[in-house]
Amino acid sequence: MEPGVGVRAQHLYQQLDNLQPLRLEARRELLLESHKHAAVTLLRQIPSMGPIRAALLVALLQTPHRFRSKRQLWAYSGFAVETHDRGEYRWVRGKLQRNREPITVRGLNDNHNHDLKNLFKGAAISARARPGPLQDFYLARVTQGMRPTMARLTLARKIATITLTMWKKGANFDPQPLHRQAV
Numbered sequence: 505m506e507p508g509v510g511v512r513a514q515h516l517y518q519q520l521d522n523l524q525p526l527r528l529e530a531r532r533e534l535l536l537e538s539h540k541h542a543a544v545t546l547l548r549q550i551p552s553m554g555p556i557r558a559a560l561l562v563a564l565l566q567t568p569h570r571f572r573s574k575r576q577l578w579a580y581s582g583f584a585v586e587t588h589d590r591g592e593y594r595w596v597r598g599k600l601q602r603n604r605e606p607i608t609v610r611g612l613n614d615n616h617n618h619d620l621k622n623l624f625k626g627a628a629i630s631a632r633a634r635p636g637p638l639q640d641f642y643l644a645r646v647t648q649g650m651r652p653t654m655a656r657l658t659l660a661r662k663i664a665t666i667t668l669t670m671w672k673k674g675a676n677f678d679p680q681p682l683h684r685q686a687v
Contacts, residue, residue: 534556534563535555537559538558543558543562544558544559546671546676547667547670547671549670550627557626560619561620574664577668580620581660582613582621583657583660584613584616585609585612585613586610586611586614587610589603591603624661624664625656627660636679637679638662638682642659
């Protein structure tokens with residue numbers, strides 16, 4: 505072991521011990537402030553959306569009317585698929601020809617709100633582990649042959665869509681639409 509490692513570890517543990525009460529106080533204040541917003545109680549109806557997640561969601565999004573559709577929320581949350589092509593036409597021997605190359609999928613978008621993506625991913629991971637309609641939704645995707653990572657992404661998108669719809673319309677959580685097509 506290198507000299508001084510034990511001393512540094514001891515200092516880090518002291519800092520951690522000092523931060524724990526501050527963390528609890530911040531959590532208490534966040535929950536207290538969240539009670540002022542009616543959307544928090546509405547969003548808490550979603551399985552896997554606890555008081556902290558609902559409060560953070562309201563704090564991060566502020567209003568659901570920023571997004572015209574679920575796809576805009578997906579893009580803001582980092583769940584939008586990015587595709588790239590090389591142009592519809594290209595020059596071949598001095599003539600303009602239509603490009604036959606297929607559009608390539610590059611994955612999810614990079615420019616997004618990381619806190620919001622972590623919130624929805626955490627909700628999806630939590631929902632996947634707890635019995636209920638969202639776990640049934642996830643398991644149905646996996647039994648249909650979808651890879652577990654893609655099923656989790658689909659579940660996170662579904663939670664984001666449910667959140668947006670409930671918040672915009674002021675409606676209660678209804679598990680029935682989960683049986684329809686996922687995306």
